[in-house]
Amino acid sequence: MSNEKQSSIDKEFVPYAEALALKELGFDELCLGYYTIYSDGEVKFFTSDKGFRNLEAPTFSQCFRFFREKHNLIGGVQYIGGLKPETTWWDIYVIGHFNTDIGEMSMEYQPFEEAELELLKKLIEIANEQQIRKIP
Numbered sequence: 001m002s003n004e005k006q007s008s009i010d011k012e013f014v015p016y017a018e019a020l021a022l023k024e025l026g027f028d029e030l031c032l033g034y035y036t037i038y039s040d041g042e043v044k045f046f047t048s049d050k051g052f053r054n055l056e057a058p059t060f061s062q063c064f065r066f067f068r069e070k071h072n073l074i075g076g077v078q079y080i081g082g083l084k085p086e087t088t089w090w091d092i093y094v095i096g097h098f099n100t101d102i103g104e105m106s107m108e109y110q111p112f113e114e115a116e117l118e119l120l121k122k123l124i125e126i127a128n129e130q131q132i133r134k135i136p
Contacts (some may be wrong), residue, residue: 009047011113013100014058014120016043020055021124025131027066033057063120071127077115080108090115095120 013033033047037054067073075094082088089108109115
């Protein structure tokens with residue numbers, strides 16, 4: 001597989017730091033990708049079922065479903081404006097249980113993938129805050 005094709009596949013999976021945070025929140029689903037951590041601290045991403053799995057690498061779709069089903073959080077990326085990819089801007093939003101607005105909508109991101117990653121980070125942050133509030 002060429003490097004160009006591999007890098008386009010990699011975009012479907014969340015980065016290592018977010019995969020680790022999701023695991024700490026209870027994400028425990030089988031994934032098509034995974035991260036392997038070597039003894040020297042190097043982290044590598046793989047998309048096959050071969051090798052030693054240290055950490056599952058979920059797709060963005062799996063993550064958003066996890067937050068919807070386990071934390072009652074729904075997030076989205078909203079178009080702001082722009083006619084070309086290099087001039088198009090996006091906002092993120094998060095809605096919680098009973099349609100309550102949570103999170104920020106005043107941020108502008110470019111490109112779409114940056115907005116999607118920031119949305120995931122915001123969902124992780126909110127879910128962590130909710131778990132802290134539940135602890136007596």
